Amino acid sequence: MKYNIKEMSLAELEPRVIEGLLEHKERLGYDIPKSEAVHIGFAALNESGEIVGGVTAKISYGELYVSLLSVDKSTQGTGVGTALMEQIERYGRANNCHHISLTTFSYQAPDFYKKCGFTELGRVKDFPLKGEEKYFFIKYL
Structure with a gap:
């Protein structure tokens, strides 16, 4: 052929x-x-209506995959990221998702996701740069 x-x-x-x-x-x-995949996003707004954080995700076959999470530097440590992840979890539960999955890097937020109740599934060493790691996390709902 x-x-x-x-x-x-x-x-x-x-x-x-x-x-x-x-x-x-x-x-x-x-x-x-x-x-059919469903794409969702939630934004955290300050008192002035400006976006200070956001999370995007996709639901497919009962899996809610968090693709992006970002919180403005001036707002980090105030609970905005936690509130966004709690909203994602509520959304997942309300839409009969089996679990939430995501990836992050060692220079990003693996400890944050552990605090949010996620379990580490594995790591890829020296990615995306030598000395860094890519983490895979899951949280069953």
Whole structure:
């Protein structure tokens, strides 16, 4: 069989890849319904209505994956990050998510996520730079 590899837009390619994965699981006898991804975000606003923090996430197949969390330097340590993560957890529970997962780096916030009740699943050493680590976390709901 001859084939070519070419770059393709996600909008064009992703539906076909998902279709292939769904067909594969059905051939194996798994009855897992198709799940459309839901993207969400929550912002923390100060008294002036300015964004001082935010979190974005995606729900797919009952997993709530936190993709981004940031809190303005002047607001760090005041509970804004914790409040954002509590909101994500409430949202996950209200939407029947099984767990929350996320990744972070050693120079970011692994201890923060542990304080939020997340369990470390593993690490990748020397990533994204030598001497740093990438952490994988999960919290079952």
